[in-house]
Amino acid sequence: xxxxxxxxxxxxxxxxxxxxxxxxxxxxxxxxxxxxxxxxxxxxxxxxxxxxxxxxxxxxxxxxxxxxxxxxxxxxxxxxxxxxxxxxxxxxxxxxxxxxxxxxxxxxxxxxxxxxxxxxxxxxxxxxxxxxxxxxxxxxxxxxxxxxxxxxxxxxxxxxxxxxxxxxxxxxxxxxxxxxxxxxxxxxxxxxxxxxxxxxxxxxxxxxxxxxxxxxxxxxxxxxxxxxxxxxxxxxxxxxxxxxxxxxxxxxxxxxxxxxxxxxxxxxxxxxxxxxxxxxxxxxxxxxxxxxxxxxxxxxxxxxxxxxxxx
Amino acid sequence: xxxxxxxxxxxxxxxxxxxxxxxxxxxxxxxxxxxxxxxxxxxxxxxxxxxxxxxxxxxxxxxxxxxxxxxxxxxxxxxxxxxxxxxxxxxxxxxxxxxxxxxxxxxxxxxxxxxxxxxxxxxxxxxxxxxxxxxxxxxxxxxxxxxxxxxxxxxxxxxxxxxxxxxxxxxxxxxxxxxxxxxxxxxxxxxxxxxxxxxxxxxxxxxxxxxxxxxxxxxxxxxxxxxxxxxxxxxxxxxxxxxxxxxxxxxxxxxxxxxxxxxxxxxxxxxxxxxxxxxxxxxxxxxxxxxxxxxxxxxxxxxxxxxxxxxxxxxxxxxxxxxxxxxxxxxxxxxxxxxxxxxxxxxxxxxxxxxxxxxxxxxxxxxxxxxxxxxxxxxxxxxxxxxxxxxxxxxxxxxxxxxxxxxxxxxxxxxxxxxxxxxxxxxxxxxxxxxxxxxxxxxxxxxxxxxxxxxxxxxxxxxxxxxxxxxxxxxxxxxxxxxxxxxxxxxxxxxxxxxxxxxxxxxxxxxxxxxxxxxxxxxxxxxxxxxxxxxxxxxxxxxxxxxxxxxxxxxxxxxxxxxxxxxxxxxxxxxxxxxxxxxxxxxxxxxxxxxxxxxxxxxxxxxxxxxxxxxxx
Numbered sequence: 001x002x003x004x005x006x007x008x009x010x011x012x013x014x015x016x017x018x019x020x021x022x023x024x025x026x027x028x029x030x031x032x033x034x035x036x037x038x039x040x041x042x043x044x045x046x047x048x049x050x051x052x053x054x055x056x057x058x059x060x061x062x063x064x065x066x067x068x069x070x071x072x073x074x075x076x077x078x079x080x081x082x083x084x085x086x087x088x089x090x091x092x093x094x095x096x097x098x099x100x101x102x103x104x105x106x107x108x109x110x111x112x113x114x115x116x117x118x119x120x121x122x123x124x125x126x127x128x129x130x131x132x133x134x135x136x137x138x139x140x141x142x143x144x145x146x147x148x149x150x151x152x153x154x155x156x157x158x159x160x161x162x163x164x165x166x167x168x169x170x171x172x173x174x175x176x177x178x179x180x181x182x183x184x185x186x187x188x189x190x191x192x193x194x195x196x197x198x199x200x201x202x203x204x205x206x207x208x209x210x211x212x213x214x215x216x217x218x219x220x221x222x223x224x225x226x227x228x229x230x231x232x233x234x235x236x237x238x239x240x241x242x243x244x245x246x247x248x249x250x251x252x253x254x255x256x257x258x259x260x261x262x263x264x265x266x267x268x269x270x271x272x273x274x275x276x277x278x279x280x281x282x283x284x285x286x287x288x289x290x291x292x293x294x295x296x297x298x299x300x301x302x303x304x305x306x307x308x309x310x311x
Numbered sequence: 312x313x314x315x316x317x318x319x320x321x322x323x324x325x326x327x328x329x330x331x332x333x334x335x336x337x338x339x340x341x342x343x344x345x346x347x348x349x350x351x352x353x354x355x356x357x358x359x360x361x362x363x364x365x366x367x368x369x370x371x372x373x374x375x376x377x378x379x380x381x382x383x384x385x386x387x388x389x390x391x392x393x394x395x396x397x398x399x400x401x402x403x404x405x406x407x408x409x410x411x412x413x414x415x416x417x418x419x420x421x422x423x424x425x426x427x428x429x430x431x432x433x434x435x436x437x438x439x440x441x442x443x444x445x446x447x448x449x450x451x452x453x454x455x456x457x458x459x460x461x462x463x464x465x466x467x468x469x470x471x472x473x474x475x476x477x478x479x480x481x482x483x484x485x486x487x488x489x490x491x492x493x494x495x496x497x498x499x500x501x502x503x504x505x506x507x508x509x510x511x512x513x514x515x516x517x518x519x520x521x522x523x524x525x526x527x528x529x530x531x532x533x534x535x536x537x538x539x540x541x542x543x544x545x546x547x548x549x550x551x552x553x554x555x556x557x558x559x560x561x562x563x564x565x566x567x568x569x570x571x572x573x574x575x576x577x578x579x580x581x582x583x584x585x586x587x588x589x590x591x592x593x594x595x596x597x598x599x600x601x602x603x604x605x606x607x608x609x610x611x612x613x614x615x616x617x618x619x620x621x622x623x624x625x626x627x628x629x630x631x632x633x634x635x636x637x638x639x640x641x642x643x644x645x646x647x648x649x650x651x652x653x654x655x656x657x658x659x660x661x662x663x664x665x666x667x668x669x670x671x672x673x674x675x676x677x678x679x680x681x682x683x684x685x686x687x688x689x690x691x692x693x694x695x696x697x698x699x700x701x702x703x704x705x706x707x708x709x710x711x712x713x714x715x716x717x718x719x720x721x722x723x724x725x726x727x728x729x730x731x732x733x734x735x736x737x738x739x740x741x742x743x744x745x746x747x748x749x750x751x752x753x754x755x756x757x758x759x760x761x762x763x764x765x766x767x768x769x770x771x772x773x774x775x776x777x778x779x780x781x782x783x784x785x786x787x788x789x790x791x792x793x794x795x796x797x798x799x800x801x802x803x804x805x806x807x808x809x810x811x812x813x814x815x816x817x818x819x820x821x822x823x824x825x826x827x828x829x830x831x832x833x834x835x836x837x838x839x840x841x842x843x844x845x846x847x848x849x850x851x852x853x854x855x856x857x858x859x860x861x862x863x864x865x866x867x868x869x870x871x872x873x874x875x876x877x878x879x880x881x882x883x884x885x886x887x888x889x890x891x892x893x894x895x896x897x898x899x900x901x902x903x904x905x906x907x908x909x910x911x912x913x914x915x916x917x918x919x920x921x922x923x924x925x926x927x928x
Binding site: 051053054055058071074076077126128131136140143147151195198199201209214238241247258259261263264 | 410450456557573574575576577578581583750751752753754755756757758759760763764766767768770771772774775778779782815816819820822823824827829830833834837841862863866867868869870871873874875877878880881882883884885886888889890893
């Protein structure tokens, strides 16, 4: 039984490695489909002669624009702003068509029945820059590095460097896989998705540490001599907890995915896949890497004499 | 033996009391969120009208009349209250504020003052305690839009006049008398010279080009030469100025702790800022702040010198300054108000490396002479022209050779020191900036989307709670109570932070953080189950379950906390907001998941009888 489990674990480790390679291939060939937050784009503004509700206007505008635009209203639904990607063509083109179609409808209706029909006046079309400055992107990269080093340091002090490496490897796996999914599926990557990557990091670490913590405990109690058995035992005794936590979290995210609609769709996809791969990697990677790096069962027995462990 | 174990198992009275007090505090902080923000319109009788024209007051004016006017235009009124001269109208829908105000002004403006505001409808005692609801993001409740115009042309022109001054100084240092330098337009300057001293002239020109490599030299005539910014360099200069201004604006918004603002470059020389949750544009304007700049000058040694600038201080005394700035506000890295050993107020400044070098060089040779700080603000006058208004804000004597760290002493009061330090921090704009457009913007997400989001989150949480109650029975109910308390504590903590802003993804993150807090309890309960299987008694299993799981929980949470803190300190926008929720969520989930649920368990289980978690004793 234990042999089967170990083999399965090693196999899933290689499987994880293959998936990371696949995700990286996606990132390099497809690239991330960066959202307006990062790329900037065109801002077009128009005003209406009467108050229009956000939903109605959205329905009217949608046929004229490519996916991924943002519509905002001001002045009680009489002044409208559309942010859309810079697709190389004239930014005004869609607005002209849109204005024509609405205003023609208006005049036709005018002749027949309705008097106060909707009229649109175009206002402005102008280029807008990204929400995120260059310096922030550089800083962000530095920050991630700093975060990873701090985690490595803390875990090395508290556990053991090989266990720390396992957690960080799992972390990389999770983040890369989610980014890979976004690259392959061409889903829009905006600041909200970046934020959900942050939640995935937190979740992934949590999962890895709980397995690592149990490994340490079993090693300390000195009842097993095989590192293989220790890892399997640790996974077995934490599996119920892992499944319950992942399950309930996935249920919440699933509800967001199905019921919350378009606005939280990308967010739900990122978190759902992040938690799935996070659960997988806590078993396949963070528990297996220390073994591959040569962690032995009697590590803590050797340590005991020299260092006074924290409780 | 048995009694000593019981001691282990229980919290002391003071510990329980502490828990209850903390929870109550959080509850009170979270409470204002129960009362949504409402649009309030005050209709006040004009004083003059009341005295002189009382006969002409609209006879039928009454709360009912106001309601009738509004209802005729499909604006729903939530509540109307009257005091002596004021009728307070609370609207059901916040978005109708503007049209309602407009309508009332049209009908009642002759005899009544109409004033609208956004207020919290919470009870008086809560307002007195200073409770504030969490601000909602642009997607949920809209905010204010500002479009700023950055006058890069003016900045360019200022730069050229600085260069002119610098060249004059260079010429004087090289003892070249017959040199005339003047600015031609905003991108070029002219140098007139006598052709007799050719080698000195060319040395000067080489030096100019070395100091300002961005300039292009061209010959106008035998005695005139011009230096100008080429097209490319002009574009580069504008882009740099815009980048700098954008960075400063982001910095200012950040300093105020608003995490979910949108700051973008719009077109060539405009900046678009969308601030969430600020319904009062006046306040927002103050936030975008003084479109100000700061410069530090030296008093002119000779009042009849050509390169002087004259300005009056607050007392009307005319100061003659050396026209060349020592350093400007853009060199200031930080400024903090403080006090010296004697307790008199001062402002501590730290400069960047360029400013530090300039200051060091300047102060070495000017100990004992005063340094003047001038604060300038740009605004548009009636003709829509940008006008610069300058004011002396400090005259300080240089007391020692200074480096990049020094302080401005002799401040009038600590309030003045606070103000100055704030201006110094915010004053690093190199180009004049004016607000050209200002609008109130509606929520980006429609009401339907928001409702769906909230519905989805409720479903998610309900599934989690149901599962816990079924799986862990009595302990599960305890976990659920702890979760609810966790949500309240998190809301309370966020309400206490002035800059925290909730967006729809933020709320989802909040619910997720709370969902992940389930983990704390699951870890503990699984531990207890294990201990029970080992054959321990119920009470001792609970005791060691909590104790053993705590180390694991601590490790897992500290690591996540490290990530959260680092990402908070440099993240931007939603990332920052999310990191904040994550960190606070860890704190509250540790608190409720470990300590509160422990106290609850103590109350719920007091003896070893019966079975727990389905494990037979």
